[in-house]
């Protein structure tokens with residue numbers, strides 16, 4: 196990662212603009228490259244939240260425990276890779292007791308606006324989904340549905356369990372039915388994912404979907420934190436495309452500022468697509 200090389204290329208592509216304008220644009224692009232995404236992870240205790248985080252992201256994220264209900268309040272974990280940061284909010288389990296669920300509802304309402312994405316884990320053999328359903332409709336509601344990515348976890352525990360090293364056809368059939376059931380119950384915006392950490396199954400597809408449903412400014416900073424095998428071509432392509440788009444939006448925003456003289460506005464519009472393609476080309480220097 197050599198960000199100064201990337202910055203130099205972008206600066207050169209803006210050199211035809213008045214200096215204060217190009218500085219303004221570069222400053223906003225700089226903010227984009229330092230965007231710190233926040234991902235929430237929720238699900239009942241023991242669903243596998245900490246295990247999934249550890250599998251998805253490089254470096255140790257969250258202590259995994261075999262003791263019931265170890266995550267009581269939102270624990271924030273900051274991941275760092277070079278100068279890039281990301282935060283994971285490990286949210287406490289929903290559906291443990293009625294009293295606590297009220298507290299949790301308040302907590303979620305407070306957290307949701309700040310989250311770029313919520314990973315909602317449902318264990319493959321969990322059949323008691325009434326509380327999840329209620330919570331999804333009452334607390335998440337229409338406003339935040341697009342931020343939720345459902346993940347069926349611990350697929351190796353789907354019926355009929357064998358303890359083997361791969362999923363049986365019967366298990367896959369049951370998992371498929373579970374995916375359909377979740378689509379009926381929750382009508383999620385994003386497709387339901389399914390993983391097994393023990394078998395290392397489904398993680399690539401899940402990571403790609405996660406990158407796809409993140410806001411544009413968040414996909415690259417999350418991609419850099421993924422563990423190496425999950426940084427697939429599809430992940431990198433989406434992140435690069437998103438970065439290009441966000442740089443385009445920066446130019447659009449600056450061009451529409453009232454302070455900008457009309458001839459300068461015309462130049463910004465004229466160079467926009469070139470600058471976007473430079474941004475895409477130097478993406479590797481930033482992420």
Ligand SMILES: Nc1nc2c(ncn2[C@@H]2O[C@H](COP(=O)(O)OP(=O)(O)OP(=O)(O)O)[C@@H](O)[C@H]2O)c(=O)[nH]1
Pocket residue numbers: 238239240241242243244245246247258259260261262263264265266288348349350351352390391392393394
């Ligand atoms: N067989 C199997 N076990 C898993 C899988 N993922 C997690 N586990 C186990 O399930 C248990 C609970 O996992 P955690 O990751 O601690 O679950 P959690 O959701 O973070 O739990 P709390 O922090 O208590 O809310 C641990 O013993 C994990 O090793 C999986 O894919 N397959």
Ligand SMILES: [Mg+2]
Pocket residue numbers: 244245246257258259260265266285
């Ligand atoms: Mg945990």
